[in-house]
C-alpha cells in the first residue's frame with residue numbers, strides 16, 4: 266500500500282546534519298555545463314535555475330571542480346577561485362531568498378578528462394595509468410580520453426588540501442553543506458576500485474589502502490567545516506565511467522561501515538547502475554544500505570510511488586530526483602499533487618543557454 270496524500274513521510278520535515286528540511290525530496294546534482302568555460306564562474310542564469318527549484322528539501326548543486334586539474338567537462342563550474350565564490354554567492358543568495366537550502370558537490374574527475382580541459386594541456390591524472398574507454402566533452406566536441414598520468418605519492422597531500430580549501434570556499438559562498446563526490450568513477454572512486462587502482466604503495470592493494478585517499482579527503486573536509494555540514498555520495502554498484510571493481514561487496518562494505526564513525530550529515534547512494542534501472546531493494550544493495558546508521562539519501566530513477574514507499578517504509582530518509590528536476594522546477598508540488606511530470610529534452614542537458622534550462626514552466630504556468 267502506498268500513501269497518496271501529502272501526509273506521506275516523503276513530504277514531512279527532517280533534520281540532516283545542521284539543516285532542517287521541510288520535506289525529504291532532494292534535487293540530485295546535475296551537470297548542466299552552463300558556467301563560463303574559462304573562469305568556471307557561475308552566472309545569474311545559474312542562480313535563476315536553482316532559485317526556481319528552491320522548494321526541494323535540499324538542493325545538491327552540480328558537481329564542481331575543486332581545482333583546475335579536477336575539471337573534466339567543458340563549461341563546468343569551479344570552487345577554487347575568489348570569482349567562483351562570488352558567482353556561487355549569487356546562486357546561494359537567490360536560493361535562500363526563495364526559502365531553500367543548498368549543498369555543493371565537490372569534484373575531482375581524475376582520469377575522466379582531456380588535455381584540452383587541463384591546465385597547460387597536461388595529461389589528466391589518476392591513481393594508475395589505466396586508460397578508460399571514454400570520450401571527454403570539450404568545447405570542440407567529444408574527444409577520446411588518453412591514458413592518464415599516475416599520481417606520485419607526494420602529490421596526494423596537495424589534492425587533499427584542494428578539497429579542504431574547496432569546502433571552506435563553499436561555506437564562504439553561502440552553501441549550507443558540501444557533498445564529497447566519491448561516486449561514478451571519478452578520482453576518489455578510481456582509488457577505491459581495483460580496476461583503476463594498480464598502485465603498490467600505501468594507496469593501493471588492500472581495500473584499506475584503496476580507501477585511504479577517500480578518508481584523507483573526508484578528514485580534511487570534516488576538519489575544516491564540521492561533519493554536520495558534510496555528506497558523501499557513493500555508487501558501489503555502478504561501473505560508471507569505466508571504473509571496474511571485481512568485488513563491490515568487499516570494496517564498499519568496510520567503507521560504509523567506517524563512514525558511520527564520522528557522523529556525517531548524510532550518505533547519498535546511487536542505487537544500481539547510474540541512470541540505469543533500479544536494481545530492486547534486496548541483495549547487495551540491502552546489505553550495503555543496512556550497514557549505514559545515519560541519514561540516507563536514496564537515488565536512481567525513483568518514481569513518486571517508489572519514493573513514498575522508500576521513505577515511508579524506512580529504506581531511505583530522503584530521495585534525490587535528478588532528471589525530473591530538469592523539466593519540473595516545481596517537482597515537489599507536482600509530487601505532492603500526484604500531477605503529471607514534464608519530460609526533459611536531452612538535447613539541452615549539457616551546455617547552451619536558457620533554453621531547456623530556466624524555461625520549463627511550473628504546473629500553474631503551464632495550465633494557466
Ligand code: 8OZ
Pocket residue numbers: 296328338448449505539
Ligand atoms: C553526467 C555528465 C557529466 C558529469 C556524474 C558529474 O556522473 C557527473 C556527470 C554526469 O556524477
